[in-house]
Structures are given as structure tokens and as C-alpha cells.
Amino acid sequence: MNEIDEQLREIIPRLRRFAVSLTRNPSSADDLVQSSLERALSSWADKRPEGDLRAWLFSILYRQFLDAHRRTRRYARMLEFFTGRDDAQPSVERTVIAQSTLQAFDQLTTEQRALLLWVSVEGLSYKEVAEILDVPTGTVMSRLSRARQALRQLSDGEITSPSLRILK
């Protein structure tokens, strides 16, 4: 038990970093980490696969984020229905033109941010990423290629992402 906790303590800073890159907000990031750890610890006995503990925890956290994100989006759509406008994100965010890598990174889609963090920053193998996303390795490679291209273009300030122009 203690040995597992030691391993977890080492990984927690990485989980928190990943959560911040998804949520862009430190306090909701920690909530996400907490609920992911709860899930991991309560399903430890029957779900924990052989192999990299880090990859397994990343995948739990990613799923939880996507689920929560879907719920918030539904809520935002409901608000939009009542008020006739979209409050989900401040409009300033939409118009920022990327200048630094981090700003560019923040403009990528959720999956692209996760991919680049797993591969470029955490050094997970394509196979591990394929298992997290539940897609073939080839698909991981082509999505990674698109993510890199997007990051490159955004940090060059060549384009603002198309989604930036959709709404007022």
C-alpha cells in the first residue's frame, strides 16, 4: 500500500500539470485530479492494467475531463437557449493571436493538447497513447502530425485558428 502511494505521489505533479493544460484553471484542475485519484484507487484491484501506471492515470483523468466538459457544454447550450448568446468563453480569448508556444498550445483542441503533452512532454510511446485514446497507432500518428502542424503555425502567428473567427 505504501509503495503504491509513493509511486502515486511522484506522479501527482504530472497529473496536476496535465489537468491544468486541459482545464486552464488550477483549482478545477485539482478537483479533476482528486476525482481521478478517487476513481483510480477505488477500481485499483480489478482495473489496474500491467504497464505504465502514469499512462493509466492519464487515461482516467482524460476520460473524466471529457465527461465533465460535455456536461458543461450542455449547460452552456441551455444558457444560450435562454439568453441568445454564448457565455462559454470570454470573447477576448477568441481574438488573441498566439505569440508564444504556451499561448499557441492553449489554442489547440483538447485532444491536441493532450497528445502533445503525452508525447512531447511526458514521452509516452505511440502505443501507450493509442491505448489511452482507444484508436490504432496509425491514427495517433496522423493526429499528432496535425497537432504539431497546428502548433507550428500558431506559434509562428501565421494563422489564428479557424474557430477564432466563427463567433463575433
Place this chain on the structure above:
Amino acid sequence: MISMPPSERDLHAYVDHQLDDADRRLVKTYLENNPEAAAQVRAWQQDAQQLRAALSGALQQPVNQELDPALIRQRLKHQSHRHLASAAVLLIAVSVGGLSGWQAREMTLPGAPPPMTDAMQAYRLIAQQGILPADYKVNADGDMQGWLDRYFTRANRLPDLSGAGFKPVSGRLLSTEQGPAAMVVYEDQGGHKISFYVRPPGPKNYLLPRGSRSDGELQAEYWSGSGYNYAMVSPSDTPAAQMLKQTAQF
């Protein structure tokens, strides 16, 4: 073994150190003779490096004790004990008798929140912390009542607080489990804020008698009418709060 020239995927795999040694050497030689591909690869490597540098700070956050595995383990155990305990209470109670069983169920479930908890929460989010932006702001010819009427046609009129120097300045629509709610913020010259909150009656459809409640630093005056519940929220111990408390009828 990869084929030459390397595909774009092979170049990515090279950047990510995912090629075996033989393939890695092949790509390396290829890049030495192909400046264009080499520049491309270098750009990707630089981006990855910058990303690692930019995100390295996020690893240095102070430790959050709430996230400690031992603590989480303890909490989980505690929770499952509690669930088991509630289940046991239910079982005994149900076997003792239908009516008392039902009462035990009520006792083990958390009670309903006190009235107008959401009105106070909305005041904190909107008037105090400014987390939620206003949907509607009154300008020179603005008509707050008109905005409110778009969503709550039958509701009571907005209270007139101009006697105390307060005027409606902005409004925001919110959602509750029972349907849309709205909050209108009043402000006086000194920037003091009072909010008017209107919502459909709660889960059991309770209408509220005229009442007053304080929670932390806030005070709410509430009442019902025309099928809705209403609250006026302001910070406690202010002249505005006194004024609201003494108003019998809004």
C-alpha cells in the same frame, strides 16, 4: 525497417525517439543530405523543447494535501462505511414497519437547503466576485423591467428602491433545476449593491412566507407571489439591509 525517403510519420517518430536504432541512423543520414526536411524536423524539435520548458513550471506547484493518496484512501473508506451504514439503517427500518422506514430514509438523506441559498450564491458570483458577466446592462434608455418580462411575464414587478437611492443596473439569467431564474443588480451612487432574485418554486413546489435569513456576510429577504419565489439579497449590517428588512411588502 522503414523505406527511404522517410515518410512524414517516420520523421515524427524520429523527433519522438520512437524509432529503433537502425531506423534512427537511416533517418539521420537522410536528414544530413536533405536540408529542407532537416529544417522541418528541427522546427518540430524546437517546438517540443519550448513546450517542455514552458510546462516545466507547472510541475513546481506547492503540494496540495487534499490530493495525498493516503488521505483519499481514507476518505473513500469512510464513504463506503457511511453508505453501508445508511443501507443498514434502511433495512432495519423497513423491516420494522413501512412508515417508520420511510422516516428513516428521510433522516439518512441530506436535508433540503435553506430557502434562497441559490439567490445568495448568485449574489456572491455576480455582484461580489464578478465571475459571471451580466446578460443585460441598463443604458440611458434601458428598460430592466422589459428585459425581465421577456422571461417572467407573470412575475411581480421589480421593486422600486429609488427612494433609497438604488437603481437597477444589470441583469443575468441563471438556471435552476426547476427552470430559469434571474438576478437583477441594483446599485446606488456609492456602488453598494442589492440584488433582486426571481426563481420558480423549489423541488416540492413550496411557496415561501415572507421571511428573512442571513448566511455568512449576506442577508436575504424572501417572499412569494404570482407563482414565483423572490429574494432581495444584500450584505448584512448595512443601511441597505436595514431598509430591506423594514420593508413589509415589496
